[in-house]
Amino acid sequence: xxxxxxLTAANRPExxxxxxxxxxxxxxxxxxxxxxxxxxxxxxxxxxxxxxxxVDNAQPRKYSVAVELKDVDRxxxxxxxxxxxxxxxxxxxxxxxxxxSSTNTSNxxxxxxxTPPQTVTWICPICSFSNPLPSxxxxxxxxxxxxxxCGIKPSPSILTAALNAPPPPPSSSTCPRCxxxxxxxxxxxxxxxxxxxxxxxxxxxxxxxxxxxxxxxQPPVSQIIKFSFRGGGHGSFLTHLRSALIQRKxxxxxxxxxxxxxPPLPNPPSHASAGIAGLESTISARRNTAIQTLGxxxxxxxxxxxxHGKDLIALAESFKARFNSTPGDGDTVxxxxxxxxxxxxxxxxxISKDQLPSxxxxxxxxxxxxxxxxxxxxxxxxxxxxxxxxxIDVFAVLNRARAGIDLISPSDLKKAVDRFSALKLPVRCxxxxxxxxxxxxxxxxxxxVARQVREWLGWDMGVTVRDAAEKFGWSxxxxxxxxxxxxxxxxxxxxxxxxxxxxxxxxFLWRRGEEEEEGAGEG
Amino acid sequence: MSxxxxxxxxxxxxxxxxxxxxxxxxxxxxxxxxxLHAWSTFILTYCRHHRLFTLELSTALDSDLFHxxxxxxxxxxxxxxxxxxxxxxxxxxxxxxxxxxxxxxxYWRKPAEWAEVLYRWxxxxxxKGSVLTxxxxxxxxxxxxxxxxxxxxxxxxxxxxxxxxxxxxxxIGTEIDEMGxxxx
Numbered sequence: 001x002x003x004x005x006x007l008t009a010a011n012r013p014e015x016x017x018x019x020x021x022x023x024x025x026x027x028x029x030x031x032x033x034x035x036x037x038x039x040x041x042x043x044x045x046x047x048x049x050x051x052x053x054x055v056d057n058a059q060p061r062k063y064s065v066a067v068e069l070k071d072v073d074r075x076x077x078x079x080x081x082x083x084x085x086x087x088x089x090x091x092x093x094x095x096x097x098x099x100x101s102s103t104n105t106s107n108x109x110x111x112x113x114x115t116p117p118q119t120v121t122w123i124c125p126i127c128s129f130s131n132p133l134p135s136x137x138x139x140x141x142x143x144x145x146x147x148x149x150c151g152i153k154p155s156p157s158i159l160t161a162a163l164n165a166p167p168p169p170p171s172s173s174t175c176p177r178c179x180x181x182x183x184x185x186x187x188x189x190x191x192x193x194x195x196x197x198x199x200x201x202x203x204x205x206x207x208x209x210x211x212x213x214x215x216x217x218q219p220p221v222s223q224i225i226k227f228s229f230r231g232g233g234h235g236s237f238l239t240h241l242r243s244a245l246i247q248r249k250x251x252x253x254x255x256x257x258x259x260x261x262x263p264p265l266p267n268p269p270s271h272a273s274a275g276i277a278g279l280e281s282t283i284s285a286r287r288n289t290a291i292q293t294l295g296x297x298x299x300x301x302x303x304x305x306x307x308h309g310k311d312l313i314a315l316a317e318s319f320k321a322r323f324n325s326t327p328g329d330g331d332t333v334x335x336x337x338x339x340x341x342x343x344x345x346x347x348x349x350x351i352s353k354d355q356l357p358s359x360x361x362x363x364x365x366x367x368x369x370x371x372x373x374x375x376x377x378x379x380x381x382x383x384x385x386x387x388x389x390x391x392i393d394v395f396a397v398l399n400r401a402r403a404g405i406d407l408i409s410p411s412d413l414k415k416a417v418d419r420f421s422a423l424k425l426p427v428r429c430x431x432x433x434x435x436x437x438x439x440x441x442x443x444x445x446x447x448x449v450a451r452q453v454r455e456w457l458g459w460d461m462g463v464t465v466r467d468a469a470e471k472f473g474w475s476x477x478x479x480x481x482x483x484x485x486x487x488x489x490x491x492x493x494x495x496x497x498x499x500x501x502x503x504x505x506x507x508f509l510w511r512r513g514e515e516e517e518e519g520a521g522e523g
Numbered sequence: 524m525s526x527x528x529x530x531x532x533x534x535x536x537x538x539x540x541x542x543x544x545x546x547x548x549x550x551x552x553x554x555x556x557x558x559l560h561a562w563s564t565f566i567l568t569y570c571r572h573h574r575l576f577t578l579e580l581s582t583a584l585d586s587d588l589f590h591x592x593x594x595x596x597x598x599x600x601x602x603x604x605x606x607x608x609x610x611x612x613x614x615x616x617x618x619x620x621x622x623x624x625x626x627x628x629x630y631w632r633k634p635a636e637w638a639e640v641l642y643r644w645x646x647x648x649x650x651k652g653s654v655l656t657x658x659x660x661x662x663x664x665x666x667x668x669x670x671x672x673x674x675x676x677x678x679x680x681x682x683x684x685x686x687x688x689x690x691x692x693x694x695i696g697t698e699i700d701e702m703g704x705x706x707x
Binding site: 460462487488490493494495496497502504506507508509 | 542549
């Protein structure tokens with residue numbers, strides 16, 4: 001029921017084709033049933049149109065799970081009381097879970113649901129209430145549960161004693177807890193409710209009907225998942241969750257497309273398949289489909305616009321491809337800016353400040369930081385720019401992609417890029433000696449870049465900043481900085497001539513022999 | 524430069540002489556140290572080859588030394604002064620006029636080495652005990668072809684000072700033009 005989530009490079013959940021992000025809430029813990037899930041206690045809750053996901057802060061790759069909203073039966077909020085944080089409980093549909101578990105965890109045999117779990121109980125020393133020990137409790141590792149009645153935590157010795165207590169006597173009619181003699185056909189004690197089915201009996205019953213392997217002692221799949229909002233924000237999360245449950249966006253995926261008028265009969269191909277006439281007819285046919293897409297009610301009302309959205313995007317893409325087919329010097333930031341306008345059509349997974357609880361500045365910045373990293377990597381923007389971009393270019397491309405709505409302020413962006421390394425994202429922000437701030441791949445350290453530059457320069461070639469910018473796809477400012485950085489490291493040296501500054505391989509510090517040894521020499 | 528290179532063995536020009544950045548002062552400290560070393564070696568080789576005991580900056584800046592005419596690259600005067608100043612710290616050159624810094628004495632041999640060269644010559648020609656004028660010593664017919672022939676008087680004086688200290692010579696007279704020397 002809790003499915004693993006695949007994450008993007010920046011540790012955000014990867015969204016399905018029609019899925020979109022609704023809300024993000026930091027500082028959330030996860031419960032399964034009544035008990036805390038170990039290792040799922042501090043992370044981000046992502047609410048999308050299809051899923052409610054938890055992404056752990058410490059080890060996002062290992063401990064990230066999601067609940068499909070289509071499996072959710074009902075939602076129950078809990079406002080919190082004294083030290084208990086507000087929670088949102090998701091009750092899952094039983095039959096939906098069965099189907100989900102058969103698809104998701106097909107190799108694990110589903111436990112027969114009517115048999116209650118074999119529980120170990122411990123007696124609270126304060127109020128002498130006999131509490132069930134959680135089935136996922138591991139002595140010494142997981143936190144001891146507190147008494148259900150008085151809330152006092154037991155000492156570890158009591159728990160160990162309870163675990164090591166002798167198994168209940170085989171006669172199933174006598175309650176192992178209160179020693180009441182029950183009727184043999186009862187499965188739980190009439191007086192105290194303890195399970196009367198011993199482990200041995202359970203094994204026997206499971207062996208009788210089929211040859212299935214005996215049920216594993218694994219915890220039964222719980223039907224209740226709780227999100228605990230330690231940092232608040234459950235109100236907005238609940239609002240978004242409820243509206244997502246009402247909208248049921250996940251149904252759209254399987255919905256049939258809106259019917260469209262049948263295409264006009266194609267021209268008989270016999271007389272239009274060759275020569276200029278053939279070309280012309282192909283072009284006119286293509287134009288007709290374009291007109292249909294635009295004209296067939298796409299702009300008539302908002303619903304059909306949405307339905308036709310994909311066709312429109314495909315049309316725009318085809319135009320773009322035609323424009324781009326003429327080769328140009330397409331590696332400048334301005335052309336990248338132009339391209340980023342089309343990037344909006346791609347799936348951007350953009351986040352806005354409304355999707356986070358108001359007043360949570362740090363959470364917003366962290367999320368923005370992840371999004372910027374995702375944006376630069378998934379759309380290959382950073383790669384197109386030679387792996388390095390100035391912060392100003394990032395700002396321009398990012399806000400262009402947001403198409404003028406809900407823009408990111410420069411100070412927010414600066415704070416976001418400063419969080420890159422703290423969040424262990426695969427991009428880094430670096431302040432150059434001149435004060436220019438650049439964003440680059442985490443793998444592209446100065447060392448790597450300087451080596452690339454040096455290998456390119458070889459033994460006797462002098463290059464200007466412009467040459468380097470063209471070669472590596474950098475902007476001029478970045479190229480200048482990278483060359484000067486390489487110079488500071490002694491990889492290159494400069495020549496100031498009438499034509500300006502040229503950079504050369506540093507022949508002062510290497511000998512020709514070394515250069516050839518490394519196989520990088522050209523001269 | 525083409526005329527010069529055809530008459531002189533090319534080996535006095537290092538590889539770096541044809542490397543344009545050689546004529547630009549390098550901002551990187553490590554690189555600059557290597558550059559200074561390369562320049563200092565080149566200047567000494569050049570002066571030894573051309574038997575130059577002094578280097579006048581204004582003429583040197585237009586000579587092959589600081590001006591690669593083939594590459595059309597030259598060392599800037601300020602950079603040349605910086606190179607020479609670094610060489611002075613190593614005891615390889617000496618400003619004739621400390622304040623204006625227009626000319627340097629170039630010690631492509633250190634005074635102590637010169638003293639040995641001179642003494643070996645004195646021994647080989649049997650001039651021990653005889654008195655020679657300084658002019659005679661460096662410009663006279665009998666030293667023609669010797670390494671120290673044409674030595675700058677100021678260089679000679681510091682060489683003789685070393686020899687006097689070692690007890691190998693004694694100078695006679697005070698005026699530089701009329702000074703004589705006696706070798707023991």
